[in-house]
Amino acid sequence: MSEFLNLGLLLVEAVVYFSLMTVLLHFRHRIGLGVFLTALGVMHFVETYLAAVFYVSLPFGVVSPGSSVFFAGKVMLILMLYIKEDAAAVRQPIYGLFLGNLVTLLVAQIVLLHDPVILSPDQIVDMPFLRNMGLLMLWGTALLYIDSIGIILLYERLGRWAPRWMVLRFAVAGIAILTFDQIGFYALLHYLYDAPGEVFWGGWKAKMLAGFFYALLFGLYQAAFRDHGVVFSRRPIGDVFNDLTFRERYEDLLARTGRDTLTGVYDRGRMEIEVPRLIRDGLREGTQASVAIVDVDHFKSVNDRFGHQSGDAVLKDIAARLAASLRPDDHLFRYGGEEFVILMTRTDHAEALAVVERLRQEMATGVANEAGEPMTISIGLATAPDDGHSFNALLSTADQRLYEAKSAGRNRAVGRSSRDI
Structure with a gap:
């Protein structure tokens, strides 16, 4: 006891x-x-x-x-x-x-x-x-x-x-x-x-x-x-x-730099430094990596109808929702204008397609312009190594698939195995 x-x-x-x-x-x-x-x-x-x-x-x-x-x-x-x-x-x-x-x-x-004294x-x-x-x-x-x-x-x-x-x-x-x-x-x-x-x-x-x-x-x-x-x-x-x-x-300083001043997500310069390295590291480890280009549909009309400040507010809302909806290991960058790039490491094409489709659906119901009209996005997706071994190759393929998505009516995600989700 x-x-x-x-x-x-x-x-x-x-x-x-x-x-x-x-x-x-x-x-x-x-x-x-x-x-x-x-x-x-x-x-x-x-x-x-x-x-x-x-x-x-x-x-x-x-x-x-x-x-x-x-x-x-x-x-x-x-x-x-x-x-x-x-x-x-x-x-x-x-x-x-x-x-x-x-x-x-x-x-x-x-x-x-x-020589100590013994007191007791x-x-x-x-x-x-x-x-x-x-x-x-x-x-x-x-x-x-x-x-x-x-x-x-x-x-x-x-x-x-x-x-x-x-x-x-x-x-x-x-x-x-x-x-x-x-x-x-x-x-x-x-x-x-x-x-x-x-x-x-x-x-x-x-x-x-x-x-x-x-x-x-x-x-x-x-x-x-x-x-x-x-x-x-x-x-x-x-x-x-x-x-x-x-x-x-x-690392703390790095985390505070390379940010887009409007949306707060990483900017294109940070993307061009980090994404190629992350893709190379993944390929060396034998894992796949997926790159998606996200384009805001009819964004020019928002600027034309409501002004650039309203357009900026829409971009900030979209960036915030994308950042909140992505998984912890995904990376979000502002590519330029109304386009964003998402890097999904250790993610095959089918899983990445499911992720971007979920993002597309959430965006259509979660972001609206000043008139209350829903804002939608179109997405093109490419995955290494099947769609290329370099970031530039993946970006080019994803851009082609983004064009297909917009040509097919927008508000859709296009990948290698799907043309109309």
């Missing part, structure tokens, strides 16, 4: 620790990030002390709360800090802890030169522990430094394959790095205290549980506040913090 009670207490500790630290992180813009960083650093001594001397029995082994709850939580919180801020913010607690523990190690060696028989000065404490803290901080770099790089590497599965990436990255951490920390415990193998296996199982549990708490936080972050990095690991910060801010 005591084993299950200990397990319950560890879960309570995890909830309390992660929840309170998340509150400090969430309100960092009001109370200052330093409050979160200080709280994170203060815990380090307690974590190390508990990991060295305090263990409890669980149903699956012998575990220290210091390692399995608090240190594991710190690694996950550092990843969370990275998601919410950037690598420059992450660098502060990592370097601060590392340098602070170097000072601790130095001071501890000086303190050991004293119950007072025991644990000199061997004091000697080992500095080494434990230094080793733990070195592992934390490696863990922090590793969990960030792994998290964003997973983002290349599963960009929308943030919580899953959070869990997988945490579990993988905590496994590495357990191996490294147990090696020193075994060297200093001859810790038995059950300490390793019990601690590893506890850290795996902690990784899942903290990911669950992170997922609940994300669901509550709908806050997302995306990061990328390709530079050497030696400059990882500067690199990650630069890359993240570059």
Whole structure:
């Protein structure tokens, strides 16, 4: 019974620790990030002390709360800090802890030169522990430094394959790095205290549980506040913090540029840079990509009848509805005038035809001109590699099919296998 009670207490500790630290992180813009960083650093001594001397029995082994709850939580919180801020913010607690523990190690060696006074028989000065404490803290901080770099790089590497599965990436990255951490920390415990193998296996199982549990708490936080972050990095690991910060801010700047000033969607210049690359990458991976040209039917008459401001309002409405109706991995660009281009990666011709037909139907019922008349669109569709291997080839084929759609009476989508939907 005591084993299950200990397990319950560890879960309570995890909830309390992660929840309170998340509150400090969430309100960092009001109370200052330093409050979160200080709280994170203060815990380090307690974590190390508990990991060295305090263990409890669980149903699956012998575990220290210091390692399995608090240190594991710190690694996950550092990843969370990275998601919410950037690598420059992450660098502060990592370097601060590392340098602070170097000072601790130095001071501890000086303190050991004293001849302590025993104030009472119950007072025991644990000199061997004091000697080992500095080494434990230094080793733990070195592992934390490696863990922090590793969990960030792994998290964003997973983002290349599963960009929308943030919580899953959070869990997988945490579990993988905590496994590495357990191996490294147990090696020193075994060297200093001859810790038995059950300490390793019990601690590893506890850290795996902690990784899942903290990911669950992170997922609940994300669901509550709908806050997302995306990061990328390709530079050497030696400059990882500067690199990650630069890359993240570059991606943010890039996301804000290359926009059409009227509609807010990506412009033709951005299209001519990104679409050819995305198509090439897809073909190298063996996946198909579809390109659609969308033309607003009878748009000139809107300008002629109601004026250019009314025409601009119609274009903005159409662009907004297209952007809202597309799938998360689709890309929308304003080609020029009343024409838009849609790139659908990893999408075959039949699926792309279904997507654009749905867009056509939604547009006919969702956008109207100043007189209340529905605005319709015509669409031409082409798919790589069957309709061409380059963006220019696909664009040319899609343009021909757009012409067919307009010649056939407009308000229709034309692809390779359909001429009148």
